[in-house]
Amino acid sequence: xEAAISDYKNSVCCGIDESAKAFLDAEGITDENxxxxxxxxxxxxxxxxxxDEMDVIYPFAGTTAATQRRNLxxxxxxxxxxxxxxxxxxxxxxxxxxxxxxxxYANTFYNPATQGFSxxxxxxxxxxxxxxxxxxxxxRLTGVSTSTDSQPIYIIPxxxxxxxxxxxxxxxxxxxxxxxxxxxxxxxxxxxxxxxxSKNGVIVTTQTSTISVITSLDFYLxxxxxxxxxxxxxxxxxxxxxxxxxGLTDExxxxxxxxxxxxxxxxxx
Amino acid sequence: xxxxxxxxxxxxxxxxxxxxxxxxxxxxxxxxDNWVISExxxxxxxxxxxxxxxxxxxxxxxxxxxx
Numbered sequence: 613x614e615a616a617i618s619d620y621k622n623s624v625c626c627g628i629d630e631s632a633k634a635f636l637d638a639e640g641i642t643d644e645n646x647x648x649x650x651x652x653x654x655x656x657x658x659x660x661x662x663x664d665e666m667d668v669i670y671p672f673a674g675t676t677a678a679t680q681r682r683n684l685x686x687x688x689x690x691x692x693x694x695x696x697x698x699x700x701x702x703x704x705x706x707x708x709x710x711x712x713x714x715x716x717y718a719n720t721f722y723n724p725a726t727q728g729f730s731x732x733x734x735x736x737x738x739x740x741x742x743x744x745x746x747x748x749x750x751x752r753l754t755g756v757s758t759s760t761d762s763q764p765i766y767i768i769p770x771x772x773x774x775x776x777x778x779x780x781x782x783x784x785x786x787x788x789x790x791x792x793x794x795x796x797x798x799x800x801x802x803x804x805x806x807x808x809x810s811k812n813g814v815i816v817t818t819q820t821s822t823i824s825v826i827t828s829l830d831f832y833l834x835x836x837x838x839x840x841x842x843x844x845x846x847x848x849x850x851x852x853x854x855x856x857x858x859g860l861t862d863e864x865x866x867x868x869x870x871x872x873x874x875x876x877x878x879x880x881x
Numbered sequence: 882x883x884x885x886x887x888x889x890x891x892x893x894x895x896x897x898x899x900x901x902x903x904x905x906x907x908x909x910x911x912x913x914d915n916w917v918i919s920e921x922x923x924x925x926x927x928x929x930x931x932x933x934x935x936x937x938x939x940x941x942x943x944x945x946x947x948x
Contacts, residue, residue: 677903700895700907701921714882714940715919761948844945 629654631663631684638687639680641673649878653871654684658827660867666857668690668694668722670833670873672708680709681718691721694856696833707881708741711834713751718833724756724765724857734780734802735860738833739853739872740769741881743794751847752836753798754854755779756827759840763825766836767793767809769849772816778809781823789816794849797872803859812871815862831856852881882917884917885935900926912941 632654636647650673657663669684677698686693697719701712711717722733738753755766757779764786768777772790778800779786788808796812809817829837833854835846853872860868887895887908889911895906900922911917917940918932 677901681903693935697905698903699905700909701919702904703921712882712919712921714884714942715909716921718906841946 629658630859631658633764635682635684635687636673636826638800639674639682639691641679646673646826646879649875650684653875656871657868660864661873662860662864662868662871665860665864666855667727668720668854668856670696670720670851670854672852672854673879674704675706676704677702677709680704694720694722696720700834702811702834706879707737708850708852709833710742710850711846711848712845713744713749716846717835717843720831720833720856723828724831724856725826727856728825728858729765731781731803731823732802733859734765734800734807735854735855735857736765736767736796736800736831737853737868737872738767738851739797739876739881740795741850741876743769743771744847750777750845751849752845753847753849753851754831754833755836756829756831757836757838758825758827759838761838761844763823763827764836765800765823765827767798767800768845769798776811778807778817778819780807780819780821781817781825782821786819787817787819797853797876799865799869801859801865803861808862810863810865810869812865812873815865852876882940883920883937884911884940885920885923885932885937886911887916887918887935889916889942891931895932899928900932901928910943912943 634649672680681696683694687792702712752766758762764779766779771794775788777786799810807819836844
């Protein structure tokens, strides 16, 4: 036990993580608290072996479009590094990035069809700082689907009496749940033949439907996308963190949830 | 939600351009097929001097299909 605690402390507590530093310097983050907490967050992600499962992490660490666009995993200013390009009416602040629900979207350049999403593998994580105002609108935080909106991949957070949705393929519609507070961390994980939707670390939906088509479109944050139609169901939920990558096990998803929400708390969200 | 209606010439000037650092215009059509940009793009525009002077009006969205 003592060895385990010591190992954790040595791995996490002290020193600069080079990945975190590269991101913070490239993004131009000068707030010392944010720099400290992002550094700790990265060290913890690596300690718990979650870092390598992610292809993309957007911590929205800054307060402007310029300082909220880079990928923590690869901070190069390139489409191929999945750096965000903001379009339309976003509002950027210390609490995150809020789309206007009318025409705002951010291109991630991350295409699930070419980045390893499959019938046995997928991860999407999004932290909602403030939920959409128009709950009846089935607005999509992100998502892609075919020209008939079948085989969809999406997350739709809403407040009761409206249902929230996790979509990953299938012919029976998305997995649904109800909640009184739509703020928090949503994860869609498929690590095997079951899609698990979780909210704040609790699995709220499971679905065994097969996904037979991974729609080949880049994910946008702030809306869904329908092949051949375009942007669909713009959201106005403020986003504080987002990630795409490999499907996490239940245990890793719980740990990841704790780490993400701890970060949000430490940087004042 | 408020938007500003653009002429075709204005739309062509703004297409593909930034309205602020690392923020691109996204010109869409409303219910009446007018070209519009959002209030956020109007108010925060630092790249075209005439944009902040545009008149804002209530947005009438297109009806999205149910697939």
